[in-house]
Amino acid sequence: MQWARGKTGNGTEVIGVIADDMLHPRAALGSDEAAGEAIPLADVTLMAPVKPGKFIGLWNNFKAAAEKGGHAHPEHPLYFFKADTSLSGPGAVVEIPASAGRVVFEGELGIVIGKTCKDITPEEAKQAILGYTCINDFTSLDILNADPSFPQWTRAKSFDGFGVAGPVIETEIDWSALEIKVLVNERERQSYPASDMILPPEQIVSCLSRDMTLHPGDLIACGTSLGARPVKPGMAVEVVIEGIGSVGVTMSAPPE
Structure with a gap:
């Protein structure tokens, strides 16, 4: 469905x-x-298929990227929040603010919560997940690393339009069989299997539910793997997950 x-x-x-x-x-x-x-x-x-109360993103949740970066596998999701105003959907024009500097795309699988849940087990989490969608978690690398004393995850990922979701929520799909791809100007630039996740969706939801109550419509981006690249104004960037669909946006420069 x-x-x-x-x-x-x-x-x-x-x-x-x-x-x-x-x-x-x-x-x-x-x-x-x-x-x-x-x-x-x-x-x-079509718009983003959900208006999340909480838009949560994960870092370091894929084995290939962790191995390349020399990072240990986390036992609990390493996460940040994206502002609700970062949400955008199919066909959006996403402006790259001058202050953002270098911005990269991050194609990701998104989890949509279907039931209010708190302190649930991974098995219970399977029932709390409504379905899955495509995510593009745009990130300003310059802002993220600008202050050596404090990585600015929320600011780097919360510019208007930097949280692309869509085109639909698929409720009947085997997440482990999915391949996440990103096309830039119709050329494939990122491709990796969802099965390479360190923490699978049901464990992600279970762990997060121990930290906070999750509500229907909350959106969780499962993290990205190798292949994230910079984007520039004028580029068409599309996240494609066969079985869910594709969500594309066009990057733009600030008005002069």
């Missing part, structure tokens, strides 16, 4: 389930309650 969020021609925001090239509105994310007549997908402009 695929969940999507978008706007109709009159600007009405809808969330629902995709079936037979139609969007069937639902009362809320994960709800079975219908909320209106089905709408042709052609009449809907």
Whole structure:
């Protein structure tokens, strides 16, 4: 099953389930309650499929990248938060602020929480995960490392539009069989298997639930692997995960 969020021609925001090239509105994310007549997908402009209360990203969660960087495997997610205003979706134009300096893409698998949960086991976490989506976790490397006394994770990752999600949430998929790819101007620049994760999704959710209550719609980016590269204004950057879809944005410079 695929969940999507978008706007109709009159600007009405809808969330629902995709079936037979139609969007069937639902009362809320994960709800079975219908909320209106089905709408042709052609009449809907897709947005990020969820508006997260918490947008969490992981660092050092892939074995290949950890090995190259000489990092030990974490036993608990090493995470940061992205501002809610960093969220953007399919077809967005993402501005690279002058203050951001060098910015890289990071193609990632995203976990969408479907149930409120606290202090749950990995087995229970499987039931708390609604599904998966594509993420592009843009990062300003210059800001991240600007102050040697304090890595600025939140600031480096929270510029408007730096948290791309979409195009849908897929609820019926084997995450371990997925391949995360990034295309820049239609050329493949990153490709790695989700199965190389150090902490799998159910363990990520279980661990995070011990730190904080997770709510429906919370979004967790599972981290990236080797291949993240700088982006520049004018580039088209697309994250592709077969079985979920692709979410592309165009990078831009600040207005003069």
